[in-house]
Amino acid sequence: MTFSPNRTLKLLREGTPAIGSWVQLCSPVATRLMAAQGYPDWMLVDFEHCPIDLGTAASMLPTISEVSGRRITPLARVEVGSIDAIKRALDCGAQGIIAPMVGSAEEARDVVRFAKFPPEGVRGAGGLFPHLGHGVDRHTWLRQANDHTLVGVQIETREGLDNLEAILDVPGIDLVFVGPNDLHMSLGLGARFWSDEPAFVAAIDAIVRGCTRRGIALGTLCPDAASARARIDDGFTFVGLGSDAHFMLTFGGMQFAELRGEPKPPEGFCNRVNLQ
Numbered sequence: 001m002t003f004s005p006n007r008t009l010k011l012l013r014e015g016t017p018a019i020g021s022w023v024q025l026c027s028p029v030a031t032r033l034m035a036a037q038g039y040p041d042w043m044l045v046d047f048e049h050c051p052i053d054l055g056t057a058a059s060m061l062p063t064i065s066e067v068s069g070r071r072i073t074p075l076a077r078v079e080v081g082s083i084d085a086i087k088r089a090l091d092c093g094a095q096g097i098i099a100p101m102v103g104s105a106e107e108a109r110d111v112v113r114f115a116k117f118p119p120e121g122v123r124g125a126g127g128l129f130p131h132l133g134h135g136v137d138r139h140t141w142l143r144q145a146n147d148h149t150l151v152g153v154q155i156e157t158r159e160g161l162d163n164l165e166a167i168l169d170v171p172g173i174d175l176v177f178v179g180p181n182d183l184h185m186s187l188g189l190g191a192r193f194w195s196d197e198p199a200f201v202a203a204i205d206a207i208v209r210g211c212t213r214r215g216i217a218l219g220t221l222c223p224d225a226a227s228a229r230a231r232i233d234d235g236f237t238f239v240g241l242g243s244d245a246h247f248m249l250t251f252g253g254m255q256f257a258e259l260r261g262e263p264k265p266p267e268g269f270c271n272r273v274n275l276q
Helices: 009-013 028-037 052-068 083-091 107-117 132-133 140-147 158-162 163-166 180-186 198-214 223-233 244-260
Strands: 018-023 042-046 071-079 095-099 150-155 175-178 217-222 240-244
Touching: 009 018, 009 071, 018 028, 018 071, 018 150, 018 198, 028 042, 028 052, 028 244, 042 052, 052 071, 052 083, 052 132, 052 217, 083 095, 083 107, 083 198, 107 150, 107 163, 132 140, 132 158, 140 158, 150 163, 158 163, 158 198, 158 217, 163 198, 180 198, 217 223, 223 244, 240 244
Parallel strands: 018 042, 018 240, 042 071, 071 095, 095 150, 150 175, 175 217, 217 240
Antiparallel strands: none
16 A cells, blocks of 8 residues: 655655645634635644644644645644654644754754654654545555655744755755745844845845755745745745635735725735724
């Protein structure tokens, strides 16, 4: 018995863009609705910034794969690149992880080790849910899981930029994800998704050059289709387009603003708070 490959990882290895969305609402119902539409290539549950509990995550992550007929890859951004955080997200059914704030080659090596079973890593084999998303028995999944687990690291700090070349040389990294808001702030700039600020442009150029030389996929998150297309044109192949929360707030805001004849707020509908 064999299972179908991690579709997102396959696309990235082919150099083909894989477009996905963040999952922030911690809602199995909202997650199921999004997965049923079949639009994204991947959906990423955000353990870092959202109050997701493990029981809910263990419901949401396999659902993404099952409802989409294993077309959509369930992923997780862990809260930190520790063995506890990584193994719990993977055991909940994620078929890949992204670790935030990676600042050194040692941290990157640990992320890879924690995400892989022996002999390539130190991940334990006791998970109840991961094989369900592949639709195979547990022993088949354990034999093949290392080849189908996406491992990503985020570069979003000055430390990560200072140690960029050493981080990129770590074997087993499939994806380098640029956290644009945090990278801007680490450079002393205001948080935003993208900009022409010279320090930010220089940082992006260094990351793009380093990943291109090594054949590592590049990723980032975008607020709308226009910016997602721009990042694809820049060579990014793992591109996040909004989130469940973003879509709800933005579309709702647009509809009410149109009905009332109100302009779009400069901060965008997703960031707006209007209690007046």
